[in-house]
Amino acid sequence: MNPRIAILLGRTVWSRDDDGWKAAAYPSGPSREPIARLAEILGSGPARRTVALFEPESLSHQFLETPKVDRAAFASLARVRREHPVVEAEDLGWGIEPPESTAGGAYATLLHAEFTPGLVQVREACAEARCPLVGAWSAYTALAATAPRRAGRGARLALLVTSGYAAVAAIAGSRRWFRSWSGPRSERDLKAVFAALGDAEGTGALAPEALSRAPAITAVVAEEPERMLPGWAELRESGRVDAVLGLDDLAAAAARMPARHPANLVEAFPCPQNLDPVLSGVALSGLVLSLGLGSLIMGDRSRLGSQEAQHRLRSGGLEAQLAHLHANQQEMLRLQAEVPEGFGQLPLEMKAALIRLAAALPDSLTLSSFSVGIDRTFAFEALVVGRGFDAQGARQELERCGFRPGKDQGWTFEPSQGHLRVQGRIEEARP
């Protein structure tokens, strides 16, 4: 949305409605009515940003040399602060044109500054009406803003003519300046205007050789320039005026100016830091973060649900397996009670064992006792009754037939008495 804009030129306040620009002129004197009217116009209507073209009689324009620095550095220069204390004042509007090189190689600027507080009141009134004043530009700055699109390098003048106000500005060239005349124009004022335009005669027409050296003029005029500036027709005819603009063009140029331009007079006032952009950023970040976390939460929930489903599936399978084993256990305990302990192992065939034992014993031995148990244990005692008893051979034959002597006291042979005692376990016979 375009800002609301109003213009104060000298003691005339210009406001625009559907019918065009309307002027409210105030008599000369110490009255602050033009300032109050400007504030009233800007602060009326719905809340929106406002811009002022602020050129009261109390605004000065001083050319001064300066390093090529920005506005803040300019205001911090000791020489500037000493010679132009306005840069430290908190109730006087001021601004500078961007420093540009001069013919001598140094840089120079034009300092626009109020002599008396006025703009600060406009700004406060606008702030109260929730119509923040984002820019206040001197007529020079606004005129300069209209020129770049048409100007080449070299000197260029701007002429501003309205009822009750006239100004001439050198907006390009090695030395920039601004001169203005407020109130009804006298003959002397008119001569001064043409003199400023380079026409010392004040006729509006220059000799051909002077005309070729004269800088081009961008003119901003309101209403009927012929009536307000006698000699206007001759000036137009001279060909120096290469563009004739209206107040709409001037206002549009002022509205387009970035607020951070060093010539912004409002920047002189301390103003609170507007936290709304930061707060909006925080709100937006919070919203984005919430949405991101929301999607994470949805993912978490989905993952949790999937985890639970998988767990139910796995634990269901395990529980079924466990229940099956429990059922097996119950049945097996019941079955085990139905059979004697140890039943089921390969039963010892007692007859076969007796036959194998008889076959294994050599003829030189005769049994004095033996016992064979179903637990596959055996024990026997024998006497050597014949010659040529081979104890080692007898033991090997017994083991081959499955009668394996135990490791401890399993084979006891007393050759002197011819007495053999064997005990051990019955195993499968080897072929």
Add this chain to the structure above:
Amino acid sequence: MKRGVVFSKAAAAAALCGLGMAGAAEAAHRHLASQAGEALRSNQAAETALASAIGGLAAFGDSERASLRARVDRFRDGLGGGDSWSRLSRQFGERWAAEARPRERKSAYSIQTGSFYLNKPSLGDWPSIVDAVGAAEVLPGVEILAVEMRSSGDRDRRSLDLVKVAVAIHAHLAADQP
């Protein structure tokens, strides 16, 4: 020149709302993540406990049950009847003295133990002793628990003092019913 701050109530409220939403979402996210972690640990513990319980019952698998069933079936098929003792006595013959102990009732069968002693054994009886043992152990329900023999005398003259066959008879419980 900036001094002080200014902000609109709407922007402040929106920022607070945004921060609140983000904070709430963060808290919910953390809570859910914690809940998921807790659930995962709990589920893992439960599954570990189940797996451990299953491992503890490994001896009761289907193959073990089938093996036991077969063993029980084999045992049932091999049980004797109510007249097993008298049949066994007849099988040993008149030279054998029987010494029976009282029948003992188990949950699914009855067991009766006892011994047979060969009267006046001689070394020449050995083949018949082996045959008697062989014939006895194939009777249904009969189990030869032990065979025992003792002899005495010197190297030239030996005599059998004792031949004892200890038996156990497993019989159907129905055989005990009056």
